[in-house]
Each structure stands twice: as C-alpha cells, then as structure tokens.
Amino acid sequence: MNKFRQLKQELATPNVYRTASGAPGHEYYQQQANYDIKIELDDEKQTIHGKERITYINNSPDRLDYLWLQLDQNMRAQGSDSKLIQVERMEDFNTLAKVHSKMFVFDGGYKIDYIKATNGEDMDYAINKTMLRIDLKEPLQPGKSISFDLKWWYNINDRMKIGGRAGYEYFPEDENYLYTIAKFFPRMCVYNDVEGWQNKQFLGRGEFTLPFGDYNVEIKVPDDHVIAATGVLQNESQVLTSKQRERLAAAKKDFSKPTIIVTQEEATENEKTKSKKTKVWKFKAENVRDFAFASSRKFIWDVMPVKIEDKTTLAMSYYPKEGNPLWEKYSTEVVAHTLEVYSDHTIAYPYPVAISVHAAAIGMEYPMICFNYGRPEKDGTYPPRTKYGMMSVIIHEVGHNFFPMIINSDERQWTWMDEGLNTFLQYVAEQKWERNYPSRRGPAYMISDYMGGDKEYISPIMTNSESIWQFGNNAYGKPATALNILRETIMGRELFDHAFKVYANRWAFKHPTPADFFRTMEDASGVDLDWFWRGWFYSTDHVDIAMTDVKWFQMNTGNPQIEKQVEKNESERGSEFIGTQRNQADTNKTRLERKPALADYYNTQDPFAIESADNEDFEKLQGTLSQEDKDLLNSGMHFYELNFSNIGGLVMPLIIKAEFIDGSEEVIRIPAEIWRRHNFQVSKVLYFDKEVSAFILDPFLETADTDISNNSWPRKVEPTRFKMFKESRINENPMQRSKR
Structure with missing residues (x-):
C-alpha cells in the first residue's frame, strides 16, 4: 500500500473530548485525586507503615460503580506475574550469584489492613494482583466526590540486591541506609475518555498512569535523617536547625551558585549518631500526579534558585559523601540548566522545587524529585563515562517533570510518549551544556544499526510498553531520533519548535494520546506528516536508500565545430579496449589494406571532418532559434540523471551533495514526497553549469541510513583501521592515570 496514504484508521475519530486539530475538545474532562498521607519509615526493620485518605472527584459525564487503585508494590509479592512471565533458560544461571538471585525470597507487596469509608464502615474491595477495585455502595455520580481511608504497610526492597526503581541502599562502612521511596501508597488509576479505567497490570516496565491532585504528606523518620520530597516543606522550624534555616534563606537569594544547607561535616556527624528519636517532616504539593521522597542521615543538601520567566524555582541536590566531589560540583547546576532549556521548548516550569537525589542504582523520576546514579571512585576521581553518565541521567530524570509529570501521557500504554520526547529534549539540553557533549542518543546515525537489525527482535514504536523488543532503542532512542530528524531535516527548527511548544501548552496538566501529538504537530506547522508517523512509529521499516545509477548528459549544440570533436573523442575510447589493442598487434595487414580497391566513400572519408553540408545545417538551425535558445545551447550546462532505490522501505527526503571538479560543492534537498507515487524507485x-566529480547521498548523516556504502557516485570505499597488537588494559580512569 502507498506509504503516503493518510492516517485515518490508525487514529481515533475526533470527538467532543479530543479534536481533529490535536487540541482538547470543548467537553474534555479529567478526574482529580487528592491525598492526605501519614507514614512512618522504620529504619530498624526497613518497613513503611502508612495511612491515607483519598478524595476522588468524578469530573466525567459517567456514573462510576467502582473505583480502581494501583498496588505497584505487589509486583514484588511472591508469585507475582512479573516473575512468572520471565523467559528463562538454564544457561542464564551460569554463576552461583545468578542462582542465588533466582532463589532469593523477598516478602514484598502491600499488606492492606483496612479500607474504610470516612464514617468508619468497611468498604468492599477485591485485589487483582497489582490492581485493587473498591465496590461502591452507591454509584459515584458525575460532578460528585467520595473520600475513603486506607491503612497498609510493606517491606522495603534492597535496590542493590534485587533491583527496583525505589528501595534502599545499605552502606556497611558506616552502617547506614539511604532510602529512595516511591510507589509507596495505593494510588488512583486514571479514568478517561480513551481507556475508561486504565487498570492494565503493572509488570515492571510500563510505568504509571496517574490523575492530578493535591497532596498533604507527613513522614516520620529518625530525627537525624534529612528528607527530600515532592512539594514544599511546611515545618522548617521543627526539622531544620537554626543554622540550616539561615543558610536556606540566604540560598534563596543567591542565583550565582549552589549554597550548602547541610554540609558534608554535618552529614558525617549524623552518620555516627543513629538516633532512636523521631521527627515528622510535613510536605504540601499542589496539582501533581504522584509523590515520592528520599530519606537518610547521610544526606548533604545544596540549593540554588533558578529564574524561569516570572517565577523562581529552587534547584536542589541531596547526596551522601560518597557522591563527592562530583555531585557537589555538578548536580544542582545540571538541574538548573535542565529547567531553563526544557522551559524554552515546552512550558515555563511551574513547580516551586526540582530535586536530584543521588542513588547507586538506575535513575527514576517523580514530580519535583528524581533519583540518579553516578558515583565517583573512593579516591574522588571518576572516568568521563561516570561524569557524563551522571549529568545525562540528571537531565533526563529532571526532564521527566515535563514529560509525563506535567504533559501527562499514558505511560502504561505508550512509553515513547514520555521517554522518547524526553530523550529528544535531553539531547538538546546536553548540546547546550557543552559543545560536542558525548550524547548517547539523538543524532540520526546513532540509531541506524538498530533499525537495520533483525526485524524479529524489533517492534514498532506504537507497541505497548510490556511487549517491546529492545526497550531502550524502541522507546527512547528511535522516537528521539525521529523528532530530531523532524526538527533538522523534515520541518526545520522554526516550524518544529513552534509546533512542539504548542503541543506542550495544549496538554500541560492533561492526558494526551499519540493521536493528539501527531495531530498537533501537523496542525501547528502546516506540514503533512502522516507518511512520517506511519513509517517511523507504525512500522519496522528502516532507511536504506541507494544511489543506484548516475547518467551524465550534455546538450547537442548542433555546431559541427563542437560536436564533431565530441564524436571523435568518444570513438577514440574504443581504442582502450583490450581486444582492439591485441588486434592491432596481431594483424599485419587487413584485407582492405591488401586490396585498396575494396574501399568506398566510408573508407576514405574522415567521419569527423566538417563538411559544407554540416555548416549549412547549422546555419538553418540557428535561424529557427531565439537568442535565449542559443544561449542555452552554448551554456555548456551539465545534466545528471540520478536513480534511487528504497531498499529499507522507509521513505525519507533525498539530501544530495554535489561536489564539482573545481572544488566547490552544492547541497540539494528533495522532500520525501518525491516517493509519493513510486515508493521504491525514483x-x-x-543540472549545473560545471562538471560534477561526485554525488553523495545523506552527506550529513541526518536520515538514519543504515548502509552508506551505496550512497555515493562514484562508489567510495572507506578503510577500517585494525590493530597489530593487543591493547593492555589497566584498571584506572584518566584522572587516576594523570597522577602517575
């Protein structure tokens, strides 16, 4: 089927909730869930006990007979689907450590003590793995709200032993814990016009689809702990020392650099105390879709204000001494940089704080707070991979405040809508941090190996999160690359940046779908991109466009003074043929040379001699031509017919660089629509006024072409360097090596 057919059957029909332009409709609605939560973190047993009151507001036009909540911690319960569905072979357990991991038993999952109405009556509920349904005695009518209470607890997982996006890390040197806590309370599912209840089970990969609401959270911890959390601290005077409050007040006025609020010396002293007393930290957050926090007596804390339009946000970092000197030098500066760049390309960052917390394991994001890796060596040195890896993960996780914490897409269904869009802007922010920043994703050439790989292990981007092959390439790398190509090659920066910003503003604090994104990008730019979405997002085609043939033409001027010489030059090329050379050497005399009488006009007349009839014919031709025609015939113009083959199936623009024999060059950009009637051969x-020495297709590596060996005329052979010796490996980073 034609690759330029419009996206109709693939996209939902526009309606009163979502328009054909990609904007929210005049009857768009979304639900709200407000939370009052009190929890206690037990630093002796590594457990969390909590109570919460949820107030759920039904803004939909529908009557709700039951409510669905997410129980994400149940992914760690014994017998959970996330363990059972893993494909395993015995070869996967080829070390004792892997066998121990397979046999490791952890009592995870929520222990629900009760769910009650606000009058104290028990509510009927049913748990289906990672989902909980509350059956209502009376349906919740449109425009009405309901409040109810839950009590629960669970064991916190050791992130270093069994992994996880949240949990704890134990430091045996000082016998302390660092907690990064998320998904710690039962949370409302989204109910909307697209999915109804989004109650697809959480299997570990498809992340969290959540409604917006207001949070009041009280967290009881040992009184030598320091807490970082979503929202604004409400009781500074009760949890911070007077010196720390003075530093914080000064920090809010110093835009030049981060200010230390809890010093390394104070954190080191806290590590020793191990207080048995407790204190309660109180936080308030408005219009957020989730809440997370980190707690430890090991935390150093620094703060720097950032001006975003007319609003000031506090960029913050919390990290143990094991993170220094890297974290003190870079983390908060990177947070501030991310807020500035993302705000330029989307909406002005609306929240009062943005926090980066150091943890040893993978990065993870929540509203206003994220957990990030990047730990130096014990001697304080670090390889460039650690430095740039840390900065990139901070940019990425802080960037998630915009996608999906504010532009709140359905992560459970479409990972690319937050990870891909965020990775695209991550690349933009990285390149604005430092020239030639070593970005891992973004440029087109970086995705070509993946796209040209075995299609059995490649999924379309438009695949549910849990079913994706090669998760990083599919959900992060390929969509980020697609957006980069749209910006640089298909649309241009001005059109793309405008449309992308329109999308962000239309769907800030709302729930967009892929169709809303696709439609908005076209609506705000005036560029038909259906062919692009279909090829890049709905298929596994790849880009491999070959320049199969180039033919060179010049116009016949009709002038015998010129054309006879051209004909002579062409005939002399035959003398280069090996057979012609050998015939000349092997033949003493031809028959014609032995019998001259056999010769006629054609044997005696020089075919390249100019005869009077040739001049007469030329004069007649000149009489039929205008001066414009004569100038064109005498211009010496060079014409080239370039033939292209679409081998990979994914249509793209043709970017052609012509290199001329005088050393100059010219770039010709042909839109992808050249393939609209002929999808595979064009x-x-x-034409040029000078001779071409070479043509190069995709000279700037901007289309993700998987095979550039067929992109040039004449063909180019690129050498590959190989080593004649084995490289000795020394276990030291460049900073350590420089000290030797």
Missing part, C-alpha cells in the same frame, strides 16, 4: 534530473 529518479531525478539535476
């Missing part, structure tokens, strides 16, 4: 005639 040709194009180009």
Whole structure:
C-alpha cells in the first residue's frame, strides 16, 4: 500500500473530548485525586507503615460503580506475574550469584489492613494482583466526590540486591541506609475518555498512569535523617536547625551558585549518631500526579534558585559523601540548566522545587524529585563515562517533570510518549551544556544499526510498553531520533519548535494520546506528516536508500565545430579496449589494406571532418532559434540523471551533495514526497553549469541510513583501521592515570 496514504484508521475519530486539530475538545474532562498521607519509615526493620485518605472527584459525564487503585508494590509479592512471565533458560544461571538471585525470597507487596469509608464502615474491595477495585455502595455520580481511608504497610526492597526503581541502599562502612521511596501508597488509576479505567497490570516496565491532585504528606523518620520530597516543606522550624534555616534563606537569594544547607561535616556527624528519636517532616504539593521522597542521615543538601520567566524555582541536590566531589560540583547546576532549556521548548516550569537525589542504582523520576546514579571512585576521581553518565541521567530524570509529570501521557500504554520526547529534549539540553557533549542518543546515525537489525527482535514504536523488543532503542532512542530528524531535516527548527511548544501548552496538566501529538504537530506547522508517523512509529521499516545509477548528459549544440570533436573523442575510447589493442598487434595487414580497391566513400572519408553540408545545417538551425535558445545551447550546462532505490522501505527526503571538479560543492534537498507515487524507485534530473566529480547521498548523516556504502557516485570505499597488537588494559580512569 502507498506509504503516503493518510492516517485515518490508525487514529481515533475526533470527538467532543479530543479534536481533529490535536487540541482538547470543548467537553474534555479529567478526574482529580487528592491525598492526605501519614507514614512512618522504620529504619530498624526497613518497613513503611502508612495511612491515607483519598478524595476522588468524578469530573466525567459517567456514573462510576467502582473505583480502581494501583498496588505497584505487589509486583514484588511472591508469585507475582512479573516473575512468572520471565523467559528463562538454564544457561542464564551460569554463576552461583545468578542462582542465588533466582532463589532469593523477598516478602514484598502491600499488606492492606483496612479500607474504610470516612464514617468508619468497611468498604468492599477485591485485589487483582497489582490492581485493587473498591465496590461502591452507591454509584459515584458525575460532578460528585467520595473520600475513603486506607491503612497498609510493606517491606522495603534492597535496590542493590534485587533491583527496583525505589528501595534502599545499605552502606556497611558506616552502617547506614539511604532510602529512595516511591510507589509507596495505593494510588488512583486514571479514568478517561480513551481507556475508561486504565487498570492494565503493572509488570515492571510500563510505568504509571496517574490523575492530578493535591497532596498533604507527613513522614516520620529518625530525627537525624534529612528528607527530600515532592512539594514544599511546611515545618522548617521543627526539622531544620537554626543554622540550616539561615543558610536556606540566604540560598534563596543567591542565583550565582549552589549554597550548602547541610554540609558534608554535618552529614558525617549524623552518620555516627543513629538516633532512636523521631521527627515528622510535613510536605504540601499542589496539582501533581504522584509523590515520592528520599530519606537518610547521610544526606548533604545544596540549593540554588533558578529564574524561569516570572517565577523562581529552587534547584536542589541531596547526596551522601560518597557522591563527592562530583555531585557537589555538578548536580544542582545540571538541574538548573535542565529547567531553563526544557522551559524554552515546552512550558515555563511551574513547580516551586526540582530535586536530584543521588542513588547507586538506575535513575527514576517523580514530580519535583528524581533519583540518579553516578558515583565517583573512593579516591574522588571518576572516568568521563561516570561524569557524563551522571549529568545525562540528571537531565533526563529532571526532564521527566515535563514529560509525563506535567504533559501527562499514558505511560502504561505508550512509553515513547514520555521517554522518547524526553530523550529528544535531553539531547538538546546536553548540546547546550557543552559543545560536542558525548550524547548517547539523538543524532540520526546513532540509531541506524538498530533499525537495520533483525526485524524479529524489533517492534514498532506504537507497541505497548510490556511487549517491546529492545526497550531502550524502541522507546527512547528511535522516537528521539525521529523528532530530531523532524526538527533538522523534515520541518526545520522554526516550524518544529513552534509546533512542539504548542503541543506542550495544549496538554500541560492533561492526558494526551499519540493521536493528539501527531495531530498537533501537523496542525501547528502546516506540514503533512502522516507518511512520517506511519513509517517511523507504525512500522519496522528502516532507511536504506541507494544511489543506484548516475547518467551524465550534455546538450547537442548542433555546431559541427563542437560536436564533431565530441564524436571523435568518444570513438577514440574504443581504442582502450583490450581486444582492439591485441588486434592491432596481431594483424599485419587487413584485407582492405591488401586490396585498396575494396574501399568506398566510408573508407576514405574522415567521419569527423566538417563538411559544407554540416555548416549549412547549422546555419538553418540557428535561424529557427531565439537568442535565449542559443544561449542555452552554448551554456555548456551539465545534466545528471540520478536513480534511487528504497531498499529499507522507509521513505525519507533525498539530501544530495554535489561536489564539482573545481572544488566547490552544492547541497540539494528533495522532500520525501518525491516517493509519493513510486515508493521504491525514483529518479531525478539535476543540472549545473560545471562538471560534477561526485554525488553523495545523506552527506550529513541526518536520515538514519543504515548502509552508506551505496550512497555515493562514484562508489567510495572507506578503510577500517585494525590493530597489530593487543591493547593492555589497566584498571584506572584518566584522572587516576594523570597522577602517575
């Protein structure tokens, strides 16, 4: 089928909730869930006990007979689906450590003590793995709200032993814990016009689809702990020392650099105390879709204000001494940089704080707070991979405040809508941090190996999160690359940046779908991109466009003074043929040379001699031509017919660089629509006033072409360097090596 057919059957029909332009409709609605939560973190047993009151507001036009909540911690319960569905072979357990991991038993999952109405009556509920349904005695009518109470507890997982996006890390040197806590309370599912209840089970990969609401959270911890959390601290005077409050007040006025609020010396002293007393930290957050926090007596804390339009946000970092000197030098500066760049390309960052917390394991994001890795060596040195890896993960996780914490897409269904869009802007922010920043994703050439790989292990981007092959390439790398190509090659920066910003503003604090994104990008730019979405997002085609043939033409002027010489030059090329050379050497005399009488006009007349009839014919031709025609015939113009083959199936623009024999060059950009009637074979005639020495297709590596060996005329052979010796490996980073 034609690759330029419009996206109709793939996209939902526009309606009163979502328009054909990609904007929210005039009857768009979304639900709200407000939380009052009190929890206690037990630093002796590594457990969390909590109580919460949820107030759920039904803004939909529908009557709700039951409510669905997410129980994400149940992914760690014994017998959970996330363990059972893993494909395993015995070869996967080829070390004792892996066998121990397979046999490791952890009592995870929520222990629900009760769910009650606000009058104290028990509510009927049923748990289906990672989902909980509350059956209502009376349906919740449109425009009405309901409040109810839950009590629960669970064991916190050791992130270093069994992994996880949240949990704890134990430091045996000082016998302390660092907690990064998320998904710690039962949370409302989204109910909307697209999915109804989004109650797809959590299997570990498809992340969290959540409604917006207001949070009041009280967290009881040992009184030598320091807490970082979503929202604004409400009781500074009760949890911070007077010196720390003075530093914090000063920090809010110093835009030049981060200010230390809890010093390394104070954190080191806290590590020793191990207080048995407790204190309660109180936080308030408005219009957020989730809440997370980190707690430890090991935390150093620094703060720097950032001006975003007319609003000031506090960029913050919390990290143990094991993170220094890297974290003190870079973390908060990177947070501030991310807020500035993302705000330029989306909406002005609306929240009062943005926090980066150091943890040893993978990065993870929540509203206003994220957990990030990047730990130096014990001697304080670090390889460049650690430095740039840390900065990139901070940019990425802080960037998630915009996608999906504010532009609140359905992560359970479409990972790319937050990870891909965020990775695209991550690349933009990285390149604005430092020239030639070593970005891992973004440029087109970085995704070509993946796209040209075995299609059995490649999924379309438009695949549910849990079913994706090669998760990082599919959900992060390929969509980020697609957006980069749209910005640089298909649309241009001005059109793309405008449309992308329109999308962000239309769907800030709302629930967009892929169709809303696709439609908005077209609506705000005036560029038909259906062919692009279909090829990049709905298929596993790849880009491999070959320049199969180039033919060179010049116009016949009709002038015998010129054309006879051209004909002579062409005939002399035959003398280069090996057979012609050998015939000349092997033949003493031809028959004609032995019998001259056999010769006629054609044997005696020089075919390249100019005869009077040739001049007469030329004069007649000149009489029929205008001066414009004569100038064109005498211009010496060079015409080239270029033929292209679409081997990979994914249509793309043709970017052609012509290199001329005088050393100059010219770039011709042909839109992808050249393939609109002929999806697999096209040709194009180009003309120049000077001779071309070479043509190069995709000269700037901007289309993700998987095979550039067929992109040039004449063909180019690129050498590959190989080593004649084995490289000795020394276990030291460049900073350590420089000290030797």
